[in-house]
Amino acid sequence: DKVECVFTLKDLDFGFNTTKKEEIELNYNKICESLNSKSENIIRPRQTHTSNVIRLENEIGICPETLEDVDGIITDKQNKILSLTFADCTPIALYDPKKNLIGNIHSGWRGSLNAIGTNGVKLMNKEYGSKVEDIICILGPTIRKCHFEVDEDVKELFYNKYNYLENINEIITEGRNKEGKKKYNIDTVLLNKTLLKNIGIKEENIIDSCICTACNTDVCHSHRIEKELSGRSTLIMYLK
Numbered sequence: 001d002k003v004e005c006v007f008t009l010k011d012l013d014f015g016f017n018t019t020k021k022e023e024i025e026l027n028y029n030k031i032c033e034s035l036n037s038k039s040e041n042i043i044r045p046r047q048t049h050t051s052n053v054i055r056l057e058n059e060i061g062i063c064p065e066t067l068e069d070v071d072g073i074i075t076d077k078q079n080k081i082l083s084l085t086f087a088d089c090t091p092i093a094l095y096d097p098k099k100n101l102i103g104n105i106h107s108g109w110r111g112s113l114n115a116i117g118t119n120g121v122k123l124m125n126k127e128y129g130s131k132v133e134d135i136i137c138i139l140g141p142t143i144r145k146c147h148f149e150v151d152e153d154v155k156e157l158f159y160n161k162y163n164y165l166e167n168i169n170e171i172i173t174e175g176r177n178k179e180g181k182k183k184y185n186i187d188t189v190l191l192n193k194t195l196l197k198n199i200g201i202k203e204e205n206i207i208d209s210c211i212c213t214a215c216n217t218d219v220c221h222s223h224r225i226e227k228e229l230s231g232r233s234t235l236i237m238y239l240k
Helices: 021-034 108-114 117-127 153-162 189-198 224-227
Strands: 003-007 042-044 051-054 072-075 081-086 090-096 101-107 136-139 172-176 182-186 205-209 233-239
Touching: 003 090, 021 136, 051 117, 072 081, 081 090, 081 101, 090 117, 090 189, 090 233, 101 108, 101 117, 101 233, 108 117, 108 153, 108 189, 117 189, 153 172, 153 182, 172 205, 189 205
Parallel strands: 042 081, 051 072, 136 205
Antiparallel strands: 003 233, 072 101, 081 233, 090 101, 090 136, 172 182
16 A cells, blocks of 8 residues: 555566657556656666666656666655566566565566576665565566576576576576577576575565566567567666
């Protein structure tokens, strides 16, 4: 009753950064009207697959210049609607019910590689004094290991950074594609869960939607499957 958290599906398209501006504004109006909130309170950064998370100050609007290269926002301000967009990347919603504090995180494979989810948790602790054990994490619809197939170069980035993890051979597995070429599948969801637990998030506080965007393109946008034709979903979060 203190926080709203919504992930939109394929009927709505929120575009990539500032593309499709008129359609984006129309769809924000639709979703905000259904939530009995005001679209003028939307705060949406220009996402560029960084690991940058910021504390919201007075920024407002869709892709303002002050929110360039930002892929995560935390705030304790009421009625500030945090919006990030997704088309296979992992949405991570953070909530501290003790401090009444939220975080909205866009974790693409580069963000997952650079632990943007844990960056968000650490910033909540630094800026607001959140205790890690109080924070709830929700992992939204995202591309899953079954479809996140990569070549040796990307596999090496993950393996070289996280080979110390006990479950690294579960996170990264080797296989062959239809042509018989060696490929690797990476479980970025399991990686995010592991990193979150390793910094103290309780296992019972990590809630996984268990939805693969690439397996469900009838209702989810998927850049891996739809390429340049893919739209964008949004994860909206705000404190009431």
